Amino acid sequence: MNVVAFVSIFFAGLLAGAEYAVRCGVRRPLAVLADQQHIELRQALIRSLRIAVPAVYVPTLATAMAATVGNAGGRGFDFQCAGMAALLLWTVTTFAGTVPINAGVLAWSAGAPPHGWQAVIRRWERLDNVRTWAAAAAFACFLGGAARLASG
Template sequence: MSGGVVQYVGLFLLGVLAGEELIVRYGVHPVLSSLDDRAHLLARQALIRRLRVVVPIVMLPAAALALVGLATVTGPGLALRWATLIAMVVFLLLSFLGTVPINIKVNDWRVDAPPADWKAVIHRWARIDVLRSTAASAAFLFAVLAVAYGTAS
């Protein structure tokens, strides 16, 4: 893949990832909190089962292309490509060390008898997810700026 193709495919994937993260964070999850406890947990578990397949399909190639882009794309925008990669590393760390372990626990909960601290666990997940969705959005913004800076020069 040439540098330009890597850059544009990576940009597309980062845009899809950032859009998905923003919709889930600020569209879907606030609605969950308005549901009764059982419905909330059933919906959350259904989302976990679906998104644990969908999100990696986008995030892993996006991260890989951010790395490949840093290594292969030459010219202006190097600092922005570094910023893109750093934001993606932050996103991945927050995912694999933060939300994913919580999702694994939540997926195993009995909706009719969740743990006593389940709301605190969900609140912790939400705090991490704000950072996570922000990192995905930042990665996309930095990638857009890198492409714009590279084509404007």
């Protein structure tokens, strides 16, 4: 396994870990807060994570693409392609789904949330489930590709 493939696995693991932490470590505590505190904390998380997640996602995508292209047709290439497909799913779900919702949430007044705001949050959570599983699948696929390459 080359250095680029190793780095791509490292960043894919960070991305999967970040998604897992939000899914399993943040969402449940948010749900028990009063409406205003829920929205205030959610807005703070969006402001923080809209910097932190791209800082992990961009190198994940760049190094995974480079490792996959560099291994075209080689051992583990099928796993790498599956990992790239999972990253594509994460990307589409993020940019077409959660990013627009997050932008809208940032415009909310925490003291006077819009009517139906809970439905918006439920939609975000469904999309976040997709993102979490896609990131985990990408990580697993890149690990599988590395294992196949190493067994060669």
